[in-house]
Amino acid sequence: VDPTFRDQYVKPSELLEMGFNSIITNAYLLKKHVNIVSDVHNYLRFSGVIMTDSGAYQILKYGGVEVSNEEIIQYQCKIKTDIGVILDIPTQYNVSFDEAYSSALETYSRAQEAIKVINSEQCQDILWVLPVQGGVYIDIVKEFAQKSVDVFYNGFSIFALGSPTTLLEQYLFDKVIDMIFAVRSNVPFSAPLHLFGAGHPLIIPFAVALGVDMFDSASYILYAKDDRYITRKGTYRLKELEYTLCSCPICSKYSPKELREIPKNERVKLLSMHNLYVIREEINEIKQAIKEGRFWEYLEAKAYMHPAAKKAFETLFKYLEYLYKHTPYSKPNVKAVLLVSQNSIYNPKVLIPRRKILSRISTVNKSIIIFIPYISKDKVFMNNFVSNILKYVSTDTGSAKVYLYYPIIGIIPYELLTLFPYSQFEIGVEITDKIIEDLTYIIFESISLLKKDTSITLIWCKEISWQQELINRIIKAMNNSKLQRHIKTMAIECT
Amino acid sequence: VDPTFRDQYVKPSELLEMGFNSIITNAYLLKKHVNIVSDVHNYLRFSGVIMTDSGAYQILKYGGVEVSNEEIIQYQCKIKTDIGVILDIPTQYNVSFDEAYSSALETYSRAQEAIKVINSEQCQDILWVLPVQGGVYIDIVKEFAQKSVDVFYNGFSIFALGSPTTLLEQYLFDKVIDMIFAVRSNVPFSAPLHLFGAGHPLIIPFAVALGVDMFDSASYILYAKDDRYITRKGTYRLKELEYTLCSCPICSKYSPKELREIPKNERVKLLSMHNLYVIREEINEIKQAIKEGRFWEYLEAKAYMHPAAKKAFETLFKYLEYLYKHTPYSKPNVKAVLLVSQNSIYNPKVLIPRRKILSRISTVNKSIIIFIPYISKDKVFMNNFVSNILKYVSTDTGSAKVYLYYPIIGIIPYELLTLFPYSQFEIGVEITDKIIEDLTYIIFESISLLKKDTSITLIWCKEISWQQELINRIIKAMNNSKLQRHIKTMAIECT
Numbered sequence: 003v004d005p006t007f008r009d010q011y012v013k014p015s016e017l018l019e020m021g022f023n024s025i026i027t028n029a030y031l032l033k034k035h036v037n038i039v040s041d042v043h044n045y046l047r048f049s050g051v052i053m054t055d056s057g058a059y060q061i062l063k064y065g066g067v068e069v070s071n072e073e074i075i076q077y078q079c080k081i082k083t084d085i086g087v088i089l090d091i092p093t094q095y096n097v098s099f100d101e102a103y104s105s106a107l108e109t110y111s112r113a114q115e116a117i118k119v120i121n122s123e124q125c126q127d128i129l130w131v132l133p134v135q136g137g138v139y140i141d142i143v144k145e146f147a148q149k150s151v152d153v154f155y156n157g158f159s160i161f162a163l164g165s166p167t168t169l170l171e172q173y174l175f176d177k178v179i180d181m182i183f184a185v186r187s188n189v190p191f192s193a194p195l196h197l198f199g200a201g202h203p204l205i206i207p208f209a210v211a212l213g214v215d216m217f218d219s220a221s222y223i224l225y226a227k228d229d230r231y232i233t234r235k236g237t238y239r240l241k242e243l244e245y246t247l248c249s250c251p252i253c254s255k256y257s258p259k260e261l262r263e264i265p266k267n268e269r270v271k272l273l274s275m276h277n278l279y280v281i282r283e284e285i286n287e288i289k290q291a292i293k294e295g296r297f298w299e300y301l302e303a304k305a306y307m308h309p310a311a312k313k314a315f316e317t318l319f320k321y322l323e324y325l326y327k328h329t330p331y332s333k334p335n336v337k338a339v340l341l342v343s344q345n346s347i348y349n350p351k352v353l354i355p356r357r358k359i360l361s362r363i364s365t366v367n368k369s370i371i372i373f374i375p376y377i378s379k380d381k382v383f384m385n386n387f388v389s390n391i392l393k394y395v396s397t398d399t400g401s402a403k404v405y406l407y408y409p410i411i412g413i414i415p416y417e418l419l420t421l422f423p424y425s426q427f428e429i430g431v432e433i434t435d436k437i438i439e440d441l442t443y444i445i446f447e448s449i450s451l452l453k454k455d456t457s458i459t460l461i462w463c464k465e466i467s468w469q470q471e472l473i474n475r476i477i478k479a480m481n482n483s484k485l486q487r488h489i490k491t492m493a494i495e496c497t
Numbered sequence: 498v499d500p501t502f503r504d505q506y507v508k509p510s511e512l513l514e515m516g517f518n519s520i521i522t523n524a525y526l527l528k529k530h531v532n533i534v535s536d537v538h539n540y541l542r543f544s545g546v547i548m549t550d551s552g553a554y555q556i557l558k559y560g561g562v563e564v565s566n567e568e569i570i571q572y573q574c575k576i577k578t579d580i581g582v583i584l585d586i587p588t589q590y591n592v593s594f595d596e597a598y599s600s601a602l603e604t605y606s607r608a609q610e611a612i613k614v615i616n617s618e619q620c621q622d623i624l625w626v627l628p629v630q631g632g633v634y635i636d637i638v639k640e641f642a643q644k645s646v647d648v649f650y651n652g653f654s655i656f657a658l659g660s661p662t663t664l665l666e667q668y669l670f671d672k673v674i675d676m677i678f679a680v681r682s683n684v685p686f687s688a689p690l691h692l693f694g695a696g697h698p699l700i701i702p703f704a705v706a707l708g709v710d711m712f713d714s715a716s717y718i719l720y721a722k723d724d725r726y727i728t729r730k731g732t733y734r735l736k737e738l739e740y741t742l743c744s745c746p747i748c749s750k751y752s753p754k755e756l757r758e759i760p761k762n763e764r765v766k767l768l769s770m771h772n773l774y775v776i777r778e779e780i781n782e783i784k785q786a787i788k789e790g791r792f793w794e795y796l797e798a799k800a801y802m803h804p805a806a807k808k809a810f811e812t813l814f815k816y817l818e819y820l821y822k823h824t825p826y827s828k829p830n831v832k833a834v835l836l837v838s839q840n841s842i843y844n845p846k847v848l849i850p851r852r853k854i855l856s857r858i859s860t861v862n863k864s865i866i867i868f869i870p871y872i873s874k875d876k877v878f879m880n881n882f883v884s885n886i887l888k889y890v891s892t893d894t895g896s897a898k899v900y901l902y903y904p905i906i907g908i909i910p911y912e913l914l915t916l917f918p919y920s921q922f923e924i925g926v927e928i929t930d931k932i933i934e935d936l937t938y939i940i941f942e943s944i945s946l947l948k949k950d951t952s953i954t955l956i957w958c959k960e961i962s963w964q965q966e967l968i969n970r971i972i973k974a975m976n977n978s979k980l981q982r983h984i985k986t987m988a989i990e991c992t
Binding site: 020235242243244245246247248249250251253254279280282283286287289290293294302303305306307308309310311312313316337340341342343428429430431432434435436 | 515730737738739740741742743744745746748749774775777778781782784785788789797798800801802803804805806807808811832835836837838923924925926927929930931
């Protein structure tokens, strides 16, 4: 098989038809095996974007290459690649700190050394990739991400995180997430970030969540050669499959049994195409979820498909503040917020408004504050419910400010009830200890931010046991903290 | 459009090509609009299995039909249907208990009345469906499921649950789950169960989990007519879609934008086909998951895709004993157990062995029992770890029986460590309060089942905080219960 990609099982032109408008090939192998001297687009018969890797993967795999950094950069210019990569030194898997440091430092030096060449006339139309190395040593990755920023602005266009391939193969997604964050949070947010060697639907969404913009992977074909069938939630051996789990043109035509009976070469091609369709689905669904403001929901659902995805998701929790910082505040143009687990507390569409409301509570000037349980999504019912309580609680309704409270959602100023997200969420969550604790925290925090002479009333529904528990915990927290506030609690019948 | 299905947007022969080898049509509409008098297979040009509904849906929708129970049964025999349905009286949505009772009783009477006809010579080759009605009134459904059993054995072959359509349309899956269980658990397990009107990928797996064998639904075409696009986790309006979320032959060919621009009639056909491909995927993935013994994992992942699915999943928890009773005990032929949330505790592949081990612990005759944390999946490491502890704890190793403990998995007799599922699980679960409580319970329960004079040692790793918490809780439970046992605890360094 041609190592330069042109005559691979799935041809570049077929990839374009499937919707992949950028491909990556290998400048080192092109130079070594074919040594073309003109436009790589012509050679590959591909009109889309071509990225060329530099031979770094061959260093990783075979320990070295017969070409220098400058040579391979100049070669990439000569063949008019669209996106070029310097000859970085990948950090091997399972090396010591010192070895990892050396590879990261050498990669950094080579980026510096490359500045002159990539700015030369024949190289100028190319977007250059600056890889950051360091492997699982987060401090090294961070150090060289920071150091690389100055170099980056001298002619580079894309950052990349190198070396995660072995970690990805072993489903050590938590480590990869940490590595991605180390780069992403230490380079300018406006710079695109490429993740080398990531092509599995289980990791892609979590990498995207942290701000990875581009991926490359040969997994679709490597898996196919090994008779493995990618799905959105893991990988099967073809021999394990009794039913087709996909509707792609391959899977609508052949059953797994029929696929197994097709001669190897043709089968590798068909499995490669299936694998590519699945990756395309994953990418499309991520894009759609982002567009409609439901990307958190997407990640939450993905997490429960595989323990490795769950670990990646839980690793993201370390970086929630970063995620919030980069979440658009504007209302998404579609769709209710879906609350499906206690992790929905961290959904930016829930948490960002929660914080805004808390941050403004100290400015409330009313002398009476009433917390009322939000027990129905029927607005007419809720309006009557609240009016009745107000009549009962306060003779001077005008001086009362009402907050509704609801698990996960937090507290809602009554006057915002009909606005997003308070009127547009769907909940399928069991009220766990963690959720009650969270709501206790929000209400307690709100109370502590209110003025000292405010009169506060907590209303709860007798027949809803978690509300009783909630009120007990708030009172307990008040006692423990010795916070001085005028609080009344009142149990009512809500049904 | 032809109401009898033959000239519908997707023709019966096209359905067969897509892998749907059974279809349902409507005997009442066939009789009323076409009045064919010979084999319906010829009329529909379909060589697969044909089921005919009786007009009950038209009663539900229009309040009545112009045909009697006996007439429509005889008509179904005449046209040589494969699966026939008596003219049942669907329980309308939102009716009173008395009205629901009447419809269930009348349906039951009609089943009795049908016995003579369905056993007549021309009707004998047909599998007859006995519908159970009652709507959301579970007691009614249960009563008539039980009463129907005798009638069933007089000529019927398939039970059915009627009337969930409106509930399904409103995503009230929890109610439907309760209704299904009311029928399934009160009729013989060997009798197939059909669920009328269920065709959405969000409900199908949960219905299958409770033992529903067959489904029918027109949702694929009704949604298509309304420009709605089914996915595995919900339904989109076509206008909301920017990216295709599927690789079916339709979606590999057209982008959502292109689909929107296709003339209505052709678009309805294409969307219908897409919707059918998605339903087929769902069914296939369910079958594959059952085959490989990972159906619980499948349900667990599905639950987090939508709040309605989560509710269906949580409703299943009421019926866990029933699920366990019907879970095969034999080792599935593939795949590790995937633990992704605290609900994995209830995975039958985890829970059934947990119970077996607990049930046998009282027969243990050793005088020393040692509980050791299972801290690594590396068998060599674990063997050394256990040997070292044994040397330290007991001079007479031969008299000690060792249990390893692990969250969710429970306690493992050391000698079973290399067997399924103890050597084959993957975990991606945060140690929550509920999980520690569960493990506390198992170890406490084990201790209470051991003989009084047994010497018990609990080992825990100093550096693992949840283990410290676990031991504290066990000791607290011992003190509260005043259970008399000889217990030593011992903190060690595990790393």
